[in-house]
Amino acid sequence: MSLRYAAIVYRKELTEALRDRRTLISTIVVPLLLFPVLSVGFGAMASVLIGKARQETPKVMLLGGADSPRLAEKLRALDQLLVVPATANWKEQIESKEIRAAVEIPPGFEAQVAQNRPAQVTVYSYEGEIKSAFAAGRLEKFLKSYRDDVVKDRLAAKNLPENILQPFAVQLQNVAPPEKVGGAALGGLVGYMVILLCMTGAMYPAMDLTAGEKERGTMETILSSPVSRTQLVLGKFFLVLTASLATAALSVFSMGVSFWAMNHLRVFEMAGKGGDAAPQNLKLSLGAVLAVFLMALPVAVLFAAAMLTISLFAKSYKEAQSYLTPMTFVVIIPAVASMLPGIELTPKLAVIPILNVSLLCKELMVGTYHWNYIALIFLSTSLYAGAAIFLAVKMFQRESVLFRS
Amino acid sequence: MIEARGLCKRFQDKKRGEIRAVENVSFTCRPGRVYGLLGANGAGKTTTLRMLATILEPSDGTATVAGYDIVAHPEKVRASVGFLSTATALYPRLTAQEMVEYFGRLNGLDEATLRRRVAEIFARLEMDGFRERRCDKLSTGMKQKVSIARTLVHDPPVMIFDEPTLGLDVMTARTIIAFIRECRDRGKTVIFSTHVMSEVEKLCDTIGIIHDGKLLAEGTLAELRAQHAEQDLEEIFVRVVGPHHTGAGEN
Structure with a gap:
């Protein structure tokens, strides 16, 4: 055809x-x-x-910590976070986005740590809110590195090498x-x-x-x-x-x-x-x-x-x-x-x-x-x-x- | 030449069942003469003409148009026919020239013949002024000229007009009437349908009165006048159709 x-x-x-x-x-x-x-x-x-959210220096509130001056001092010294004094309505302030997160240091925290007794620091954030998540993430990162320092001090006090806690490393590598x-x-x-x-x-x-x-x-x-x-x-x-x-x-x-x-x-x-x-x-x-x-x-x-x-x-x-x-x-x-x-x-x-x-x-x-x-x-x-x-x-x-x- | 022999067209309608749009219609149209199909709306004029133009296929019966059988060789029939109705619109986004050329090519004209025909027709119909203008930007009169040019481009021996003046103003309608006369004078076979009595009186050599799908009377104007002892075509039409009329409010 x-x-x-x-x-x-x-x-x-x-x-x-x-x-x-x-x-x-x-x-x-x-x-x-x-x-x-x-x-x-x-x-x-x-x-x-x-990027904007990252660049912003989030305000976080420090709850307690009067008897833990070393930790409080280090927190205030962070340039990625702006620590503001505690107020009673901190929860509402997180909700209304006036502050992005709060960190609670229990009474006698440093003393407990010094005596090798268990202690707990709490970070409060507003889940689903990206800027709050950033602030909480930075707090957590800081607290972890602080904890690592404490571990190092303890190992040093007992004359143990640092790698005792890390017998081997795990690495992921892409071949595609x-x-x-x-x-x-x-x-x-x-x-x-x-x-x-x-x-x-x-x-x-x-x-x-x-x-x-x-x-x-x-x-x-x-x-x-x-x-x-x-x-x-x-x-x-x-x-x-x-x-x-x-x-x-x-x-x-x-x-x-x-x-x-x-x-x-x-x-x-x-x-x-x-x-x-x-x-x-x-x-x-x-x-x-x-x-x-x-x-x-x-x-x-x-x-x-x-x-x-x-x-x-x-x-x-x-x-x-x-x-x-x-x-x-x-x-x-x-x-x-x-x-x-x-x-x-x-x-x-x-x-x-x-x-x-x-x-x-x-x-x-x-x-x-x-x-x-x-x-x-x-x-x-x-x-x-x-x-x-x-x-x-x-x-x-x-x-x-x-x-x- | 058109010879219709026992043309029938039946449609299936879901609500009304079988509809007999055209029933056993036979007639002959000769070259150089105008055959007028006169009937009210819904009488079967359009269906009959569409069958002759092979746009619809007859349910029964057949016809020869320019020597070709409409059932056996529909494509050859269409190549021998110029079909014009108020329903045959133009492509709005083509220019006047493109529109005519398109139909020339579909009719199998080679490029050289096409150029010559288009130049001829555009000159004759005085269309050179709007050759490059798009069809949707043309006036009604210009559109009619393009339609006429479209039906003429392949120089068909048979012209079929289905209510060509319906809805047109007087001046545009006159252009069409003049064109139909010209076709006849050039020896073409012309059939056209209308419900306007004056057009039939002015133009037609033979008149067929169609009603309810049936061809009820046929003859020249003089023959019909003699048969019914009546001068006025409208009166003749009413007399022919009257006994068969099923509509309300008339006898």
């Missing part, structure tokens, strides 16, 4: 799509801006806020290359985003080319031309597929640029002063991204054909929207399910559309290629996609659908 007429239809639909502001926004602007705004913007904002670590962290996300954007990219043009055509009264015009309905639906299908893939490709491109920017501009380090949240491993391997795309191809075909079929049934834009919106959930649920920890590919899951590809994407991103699964998933998804195209063509031949009123 020559696709000459489908190509003519495709070219015309492309011309129209490129002149439609709504299509341009949904297929080009949104995917290009989504990631920079989401990742860099949001990430930078979060790290700036965290950085892109694999990045892949594990991002694998689920990339697959999910590609699938989701394949869908959102297809949705608008699918409605515009079917229900939109009915609504604008051009359906009868085009049906009166000699182009066969099969060629007509194929031309439309290829346009929807183009939009779907363009959306996904642009979003992955912008995701790559965003990660690159985050690594190179060191947004996190700048804000967090070399804090431990710096994502050094946000690297994606190009091969893995291409593989994900290859697997997304039949998914995009499936979406394009299914959405054309569904929205062709609708009489108007509004009706088409109300049919396609619930489809978002049908797509999101398996895609999100694949991100759950512990879910892995099994032969049964490999034939469930969407879920199979999102699970596979997770594997591909960490550089694992299960060829059996890849073949099974590609074939089964292609099969579904083929069925969806067949359905779309059949739908275009039904008068009751084309002239539904």
Whole structure:
């Protein structure tokens, strides 16, 4: 079958799509801006806020400690904390964020320690409040090092070496290359985003080319031309597929640029002063991204054909929207399910559309290629996609659908 | 040439069951003549014309249009037909020229022929002033011209007009009427549907009165006048339709 007429239809639909502001926004602007705004913007904002919280010198209240002058003195000398005098309403002050934490030194603390008797220092904080957690963390760190000093003094008093308490050291070391670590962290996300954007990219043009055509009264015009309905639906299908893939490709491109920017501009380090949240491993391997795309191809075909079929049934834009919106959930649920920890590919899951590809994407991103699964998933998804195209063509031949009123 | 033989169209409606939109309709339209299908709203005019244009498939019966059977060769029929109705809108985001070119290409014209035809038609219909303007920015009159150009681009021997003047102002309607005459004068076979008596009187060589999906009377205006001993077409129409009319408030 020559696709000459489908190509003519495709070219015309492309011309129209490129002149439609709504299509341009949904297929080009949104995917290009989504990631920079989401990742860099949001990430930078979060790290700036965290950095600010770290830089602030939190106020903490010292409760008791009148008979423990050494500890109290050391506490006051800390430059990361501002120790304020005790008041009776310290709890309310923590709640109202006037102070961030409080530390309670029991009466006779230093005397008890000197006599090797058990003693307890309590740190009060407001859980869930990040600035309070920082203050409490600093207090705890200080108290631990103070305790270590006490231990050292005791060992020294008994003439024992310091390493008696540490017979050996434990060290954790990573052997995975950085892109694999990045892949594990991002694998689920990339697959999910590609699938989701394949869908959102297809949705608008699918409605515009079917229900939109009915609504604008051009359906009868085009049906009166000699182009066969099969060629007509194929031309439309290829346009929807183009939009779907363009959306996904642009979003992955912008995701790559965003990660690159985050690594190179060191947004996190700048804000967090070399804090431990710096994502050094946000690297994606190009091969893995291409593989994900290859697997997304039949998914995009499936979406394009299914959405054309569904929205062709609708009489108007509004009706088409109300049919396609619930489809978002049908797509999101398996895609999100694949991100759950512990879910892995099994032969049964490999034939469930969407879920199979999102699970596979997770594997591909960490550089694992299960060829059996890849073949099974590609074939089964292609099969579904083929069925969806067949359905779309059949739908275009039904008068009751084309002239539904 | 159009020859309709026993055309039937039945629809299934969930509430009302089977609807017989067109029942056993047969007629002949000859080249160089205008056949007018006269009927009230819902009489079956649009369905009949859509079947001739192969937009709908007949449930029974068939027709030949420009020598091609509408059931066996629908694509060849469409390539021989220019179809215009008030429901055939333009693509809003294409320019006037792109719109006409698109339909030329769909009709299989090669690029050289297409360029020549488009230049010819745009000159004849005086459309060069808005050639590059998008269809959604055109006035109603300009849109009608683009629609006419669209139906003419492949120079079809048969023209089908489905209530082409419905909802148009007088001046735009006159453009259409003049265009229909021109088609006839150029030897094309023309069929058009309307419920406006004056248009039929002005234009049609043969008149078919359709009601409830059935063709009840056919003939030239003179023949119908003689048969019913009545000069006024509206009176003739009421007499023909009257006994079959099922609507309330009339006899």
